[in-house]
Amino acid sequence: MLLDKKGKLKALEIPTSSLADIAFLLLIFFLVTTTIDIDKGIGLVLPAKGETKEVHKQNITNLLINAQGDVLLDDSPIEINLIKARIQQKLAERPNLIVSVKTDENTDYWIYIKVLDQLKQANASRISIAEPER
Amino acid sequence: MKFEKKNKVATGIPTASLPDIVFMLIIFFMVSTVFKEFRGIPVRLPEARKLEKLPGKRDVAYIYANNSGQVMIDDRFVEMSEVSQIMYSKRADPLHPLKVVSMRIDQKTKMSVVSSIHEELRKADALNVNYSARTAG
Numbered sequence: 538m539l540l541d542k543k544g545k546l547k548a549l550e551i552p553t554s555s556l557a558d559i560a561f562l563l564l565i566f567f568l569v570t571t572t573i574d575i576d577k578g579i580g581l582v583l584p585a586k587g588e589t590k591e592v593h594k595q596n597i598t599n600l601l602i603n604a605q606g607d608v609l610l611d612d613s614p615i616e617i618n619l620i621k622a623r624i625q626q627k628l629a630e631r632p633n634l635i636v637s638v639k640t641d642e643n644t645d646y647w648i649y650i651k652v653l654d655q656l657k658q659a660n661a662s663r664i665s666i667a668e669p670e671r
Numbered sequence: 672m673k674f675e676k677k678n679k680v681a682t683g684i685p686t687a688s689l690p691d692i693v694f695m696l697i698i699f700f701m702v703s704t705v706f707k708e709f710r711g712i713p714v715r716l717p718e719a720r721k722l723e724k725l726p727g728k729r730d731v732a733y734i735y736a737n738n739s740g741q742v743m744i745d746d747r748f749v750e751m752s753e754v755s756q757i758m759y760s761k762r763a764d765p766l767h768p769l770k771v772v773s774m775r776i777d778q779k780t781k782m783s784v785v786s787s788i789h790e791e792l793r794k795a796d797a798l799n800v801n802y803s804a805r806t807a808g
Contacts, residue, residue, distance in 0.1 A: 553690070556690045557689045557693060560690050560694050561693055563697050564696050564697045564700065567697060567704060571700055571704045576725045576731075576773060576801075576803055577722035577723065577724055577803070577806070578719075578723065578773065578774075578802045579719055579721070579722065579723065579802045580723045580800070580801045581801070582798050582800075583789055583792060583793055583798040583799075583800060584798070585796065586793045586796070640782040640786075642781065642782060642783040642786075643781050643782070643783070644781070644782040645778065646780040646781070646784075646785055647778035647779070649782055650719055650802055650804055651718075651719070653802070654720055658720060658721045666789065
């Protein structure tokens with residue numbers, strides 16, 4: 538037993554004065570290691586396997602992208618930056634317009650994403666991805 | 672005659688409950704920390720403006736692909752024909768059923784690779800995809 542000089546029992550306690558320091562150290566560790574990097578991207582729903590729908594020709598717009606990155610919107614060439622405005626116009630005329638995107642096998646992925654981004658910016662919700670030309 | 676103020680106001684912030692507050696913060700950060708499980712192959716993501724957030728990390732499968740046609744899932748190089756099998760088993764996982772497939776594809780990749788992945792995902796009925804991109808500008 539721990540007795541002091543007078544023979545009385547000493548108070549047995551764990552010193553808690555440095556508890557805050559220890560806790561802060563742990564806190565800083567977790568603050569530093571936590572990575573709150575939220576992945577962002579362009580969301581899309583692929584068509585189910587074997588799902589084909591008959592669509593009125595008026596309700597569909599074709600976007601063709603070739604290997605060089607040139608875009609053809611309904612048989613007329615268009616700058617990628619101008620797709621957004623064109624699609625917005627078309628959507629105003631026909632709200633349930635389907636945009637069909639078709640690429641070449643050798644098209645670069647970033648061009649495809651750029652076009653998709655334009656469509657998303659124009660708030661086109663019905664986007665269909667066609668198989669690339671072989 | 673000297674007068675003394677009887678009621679002295681205690682100054683200073685009480686520090687007795689400081690550890691409790693700090694512990695609470697620690698517990699929050701411990702719970703919210705999700706360590707990255709794998710890194711994948713280095714890819715340079717394309718740029719886009721209108722981006723959507725992914726719902727969470729636990730129900731997301733990551734597919735990495737680069738311009739030489741290599742495909743990586745869960746830190747393992749896989750053949751293109753294996754992708755649908757892997758995705759199917761991920762979708763059947765009872766604990767964390769797959770909700771979104773995040774495609775982290777290098778910007779210089781040819782569309783033939785991308786469409787092959789599309790085809791495999793459609794086979795596995797994993798239709799919700801997210802093309803990972805960087806914020807433009």
